[in-house]
Amino acid sequence: xxxxxxxxxxxxxxxxxxxxxxxxxxxxxxxxxxxxxxxxxxxxxxxxxxxxxxxxxxxxxxxxxxxxxxxxxxxxxxxxxxxxxxxxxxxxxxxxxxxxxxxxxxxxxxxxxxx
Amino acid sequence: xxxxxxxxxxxxxxxxxxxxxxxxxxxxxxxxxxxxxxxxxxxxxxxxxxxxxxxxxxxxxxxxxxxxxxxxxxxxxxxxxxxxxxxxxxxxxxxxxxxxxxxxxxxxx
Numbered sequence: 001x002x003x004x005x006x007x008x009x010x011x012x013x014x015x016x017x018x019x020x021x022x023x024x025x026x027x028x029x030x031x032x033x034x035x036x037x038x039x040x041x042x043x044x045x046x047x048x049x050x051x052x053x054x055x056x057x058x059x060x061x062x063x064x065x066x067x068x069x070x071x072x073x074x075x076x077x078x079x080x081x082x083x084x085x086x087x088x089x090x091x092x093x094x095x096x097x098x099x100x101x102x103x104x105x106x107x108x109x110x111x112x113x114x115x
Numbered sequence: 116x117x118x119x120x121x122x123x124x125x126x127x128x129x130x131x132x133x134x135x136x137x138x139x140x141x142x143x144x145x146x147x148x149x150x151x152x153x154x155x156x157x158x159x160x161x162x163x164x165x166x167x168x169x170x171x172x173x174x175x176x177x178x179x180x181x182x183x184x185x186x187x188x189x190x191x192x193x194x195x196x197x198x199x200x201x202x203x204x205x206x207x208x209x210x211x212x213x214x215x216x217x218x219x220x221x222x223x224x
Contacts, residue, residue: 031210042217043158043201048210056210089156093212102146102205103163104212109156 002026004107006092012113013082021077021110023092032075033093033104034067036060043091049075082114117142121202121215128192128222136187136218138202146205147178148212149187153198161187161200192222 005024013019025032034046047057049067066078075094079086089111093104118141128134138147149161162169162176164185169176173192178185189196199219203212 033210033212035212037156043203043212043214045211045213050210058211091158101163103148103160104146104205105160106150106158109158111156 004092004094004105006090006107006110008110009108010111010113012115015084015114016081019079019082019112021079021090021092021112023075023077023107024073025075025092025094026096026105027073029094029096029105031055031095031097031104032067032069033095034077035091035093035106036088037091037109038085038088046077079112082112084114087112087114117144117204117206117213119202119204119213119215121200121218123218124216125219126221128220130192130194130222130224132192132222133188133190134192134220136189136200136202136220138185138187138204138215140183140185140202140204142183142206144180144183144204145207146203146212147185148203149176149185150201150203151196151198152201152217158201189220192220194222194224196220197222 032049037043048055089109092107095104120139147165151159166180173190175188199217201217203214
């Protein structure tokens with residue numbers, strides 16, 4: 001069964017460094033998402049992406065964050081200058097199309113630790 | 116925005132027991148999903164169930180959209196069922212899923 005994959009599974013970085021989290025959505029899906037979960041808290045929406053542009057973003061998704069679909073398979077989240085409070089689990093998700101079944105499928109997550 | 120409340124926050128069971136987890140939401144939805152977060156932090160899709168009833172093995176779910184709640188039933192629980200169960204909802208006109216705070220389930224042998 002097709003799955004969303006994410007790399008790396010765990011990333012450790014120093015405060016102020018740039019990080020890029022990578023995701024490969026399910027191949028025939030058209031909508032892509034990033035969510036994050038700070039340890040012990042609920043999962044929060046960051047951004048959605050469709051047709052090569054951001055379709056919706058939350059207040060969390062400020063100028064430090066950017067997303068890109070550099071080729072036909074990868075979807076990335078870049079954090080420009082990491083802060084301690086960016087430490088969290090980051091989940092990528094994808095879904096097939098607008099209308100009908102709008103189920104989102106989640107990847108296994110990347111645990112980001114900012115020191 | 117829409118509010119999602121899950122109950123109970125914590126649940127401890129003996130292996131073999133049955134349980135019911137509840138998700139209440141404050142507005143109409145066009146997407147409702149149940150997830151299991153395992154000890155490694157992975158979110159496992161359990162059900163996509165904006166309305167109606169579904170069953171998958173020992174797990175089943177029911178959403179009564181008009182009453183704005185969903186229930187997840189776990190029968191004959193096993194230690195591997197331990198983890199956090201999240202309900203998440205989506206509304207028309209928005210792409211995002213809004214998650215509840217989860218129910219932490221511990222199944223003891």
